[in-house]
Amino acid sequence: MPAYQSPQRDYEFVLNELLDWSKVNGLPGYEHASPETVSAVLSEAGRFCADVLAPLNRNADEEGCHYENGVVRTPKGFVDAYRSFSEGGWVGLSAAEEDGGQGLPYSVLFCLEEMVSGANMSFGNYPGLSRGTYKVIREHGTEDQKKKFLPNLASGIWSGTMCLTEAHCGTDLGMMRTKAVPDSRGAYKITGEKIFISSGEHDLTQNIIHLVLARLPDAPPGIKGISLFIVPKFLVGADGKPGQRNALRCSAIEHKMGIRGSATCVMNFEGAEGYLIGEPNKGMRAMFTMMNMMRIVIGVQGIGLAEASYQVARHYSKERLQSRSGSGVKNPEKPADPIIVHPDVRRMLLTMRAYAEGCRALALWTASYIDISERHADAKVREDAEDMRAFLTPIVKAFSSDAGYEATNWGVAVFGGHGFIREHGMEQFVRDAKITQLYEGTNGIQSLDLAARKLALNDGRLVQAFTRIVGEFLAASRNAEGNPVVAALGKAFDDFATATEYVRGRLDNNTDDVGSAATDYLRMTGLVALGYLWAKSAEVATRAGADNPFYRGKLVLAEFFAAKIMPQTASLLQTIKAGAAPLMAMTADEF
């Protein structure tokens, strides 16, 4: 298995050539993030991921996490790797400089997240959750809470979690039962059981800061009666150091299909001391700060796995000799040709790469809107960017995780039967990728978020913004007559416009039609978004000169995507327009 290599050149292409980095670099507080600085940071991160994290990945899967009497031990090597990772400043890459972070844009953080996921996705879930916890406290915490928690989260000396799910409620958090009762000192006693808590307990940090959703005694029922609390594993003393153990414990860890090095914990809060963060009963709003960020991270995890699997499959396809090319012997001195001569093997490899690179562009495009929406001086520009962020987030999450799952499955297929054997690592990519379709809101939920919620928001302003961007690109490319990528995008865009009209027309009175179309509609939107980014990439590559192999690769990939993947919109339009009738005809008993 070849060593993982970070896609450094592609980050530079996307950030500096495809997107306009000056839009991020020009934001207040990001002036230091020059292309040179960003390249140096990413290059250093890539080395760390390749040298330190990737070598631990296979064993972490075999060994898993260890649970004994409330204590969780991470797989061999994680403790040392985490120490180096946090000391290198990687946990706090996008944390504010005043908190001891590096103050770099999200556009840079998501590159790091991708590399960590490609090298060792299980490991990435420990610092990943901390960054979300940091962000929630930074945006919703009191000055005292910020002072108490942010520096140690930014440095990685402490870590964080998000405690949402309970056994009987995941998607439907309105049914939550965990209770928060005020104590006499302005704090709260938290009681309840949370499940599926990533990094809920482990041996990497001195303290763990849980963000816990719970109900106040007088809370209204449902989702509008949920508040958010900071619940540290060790109460923080006046000296800012972890002191007394809080009344919470990890009662079990899950045995999972994948990400076996990531501790997924059942957490029991037994009158644990917690501190309200944000307003009472407005906990979901605060938590969405974290969830919106984590949804991008999950999409990016899929991209990292697609890239990693592609690298190994590519290597294997050049080494493995099997059968002769149909168009004549390519390797006469050997008993067979390398399998990369076979069109169907190329189809699999190109699919993997078109997804990895296309979804990377999509995620970083979305990240640039996060940065602009948070930092731009002009409120209108911030609002416009926030529209695009909100529209693209479910697509990054669901489309990229689906693409990552599909890509890692093709990676197994390139290996044939050998892909099924654990030691080669190809099947681990599949098992790790599976969770990205499920956690942080299943991809079904992402689709509903897009089709039922985001399309309706502000009278359709979000989808109109997206449509305008793609439409203007197509209009500007009109003189690119005969360009097959632009032509294919135009066709897909027409399908998308028709589908959007269909779904929007049913938002008010036909929610079952919307729900029936949602998964196909998200996929179609993702195909158009990737098609737009591939067409733009091809345009950039043409300008830069296709005699350079890197740019030539972009052109070939764009044409591949246009010819072999984007045409899926034709069928999706038909299945979207089929409506709810074929789904709702059966009674529940008849299933």
Added chain:
Amino acid sequence: MPAYQSPQRDYEFVLNELLDWSKVNGLPGYEHASPETVSAVLSEAGRFCADVLAPLNRNADEEGCHYENGVVRTPKGFVDAYRSFSEGGWVGLSAAEEDGGQGLPYSVLFCLEEMVSGANMSFGNYPGLSRGTYKVIREHGTEDQKKKFLPNLASGIWSGTMCLTEAHCGTDLGMMRTKAVPDSRGAYKITGEKIFISSGEHDLTQNIIHLVLARLPDAPPGIKGISLFIVPKFLVGADGKPGQRNALRCSAIEHKMGIRGSATCVMNFEGAEGYLIGEPNKGMRAMFTMMNMMRIVIGVQGIGLAEASYQVARHYSKERLQSRSGSGVKNPEKPADPIIVHPDVRRMLLTMRAYAEGCRALALWTASYIDISERHADAKVREDAEDMRAFLTPIVKAFSSDAGYEATNWGVAVFGGHGFIREHGMEQFVRDAKITQLYEGTNGIQSLDLAARKLALNDGRLVQAFTRIVGEFLAASRNAEGNPVVAALGKAFDDFATATEYVRGRLDNNTDDVGSAATDYLRMTGLVALGYLWAKSAEVATRAGADNPFYRGKLVLAEFFAAKIMPQTASLLQTIKAGAAPLMAMTADEF
């Protein structure tokens, strides 16, 4: 997790109502296989699978097989279950009565194979390989070999294997190195290492009969120099009993993504005594007897897993309460509605079921052609049936295993995050299903078999036979004006005809175009085959009366398949016609 239930009613529907059972029942030697007898046999088999095999499935996955010093121990309970299974006559269900078998048609055997796979796929691989070994010896063995090996294979006292793959050659068996040297007594000394040998070593039977592909000293190079040998683990004495240990051993078992209860062995032949079966250098032909049968079995394994996963997902979707129906509260006395009210959950469930039932019909349709091709008194009828068998085999194998993989993945998605947890068993179905896309020729190879080989065979006679059947059905259904299933089939059939013309037109001079289209072409053909069988099912159901819930279910499923799955042919036609250029543009170095 609800107990596995065999789809008894659906077997009866497919065999007796959808297909014409009298065509099989009327074959010489199958007169005893009356519908009543078959129903009784299947019902008994279903009970056995549910009561004995299914309860062992989860533990077998956790425990795996044990290897120590050449000895393989199967998971807990397999030894006893296998004893009951073989004593019940299930190993020899389709073996000849003169060998002690039950002499039932393949159409019945594949129902059994599906149930076994749904209940415990790992277990099924032990008797499954024995049946293939039996068939090869029965069709290609000498009278002496038949007498020596068949009765004990049919009874299940001994088991069998097929030893093809070596570390450096899987698809391309022409590179095989295992050697066979004649000894002085008319036997051969076999030397070489074989990998990926399912059931190569285990503790279930008194003897293991390996079918080994190897090269004779004077063999021509490549695939035309391969011969087939019977190589028993224990040499069979004059008394017909296992005697001296042969010079072969299992040197390791593989650690795999799934089917962890099925022993996948590295087998070392160290001058082992073997007996030539069939003609020298014609080993591949004899082995194809087994491979053609096993390819149907693999497709059927996918169906079994789809069915099993569907049953659990269906149960969960009625129990799990989460959110309210978009079209109004359905379950006011509870805090939420069962998730089966949500259109996207129904889409997943219906997809699973449409695949399971559609692929079942396809597999049994194909099985009926096997039975007819082997038994019919009229040579022309046999030949026609053999054409259809040859055409449909790669589709059953690849389309059904892809469908099984997709379905089991939807099964996980219905469970959300809980699907990722091992104890629920949903992710095991996925891991078990994965191998069906890879072994017995990867699905990429199946696609090439269909597009490059079967389309070319006998001047296109095979695809013409298939086209005639679907075309005649459509012509006869013309008065079913406005029937959405027939209309959708007609559209898909047009796409298929165009695609077939495209691929056939390139068979001679444009093999890369054929290779580039192959995977999409197989999928399209499978969609048309399923569409035809669903349209026919709907026709039967309409005639039988849609006030009966079973028939109403068939009608709804047919319309679902027509509206939500069959339209994929529109996009596939575009990607097929895109040709090889987008795949071949890059040099190997540029990947």
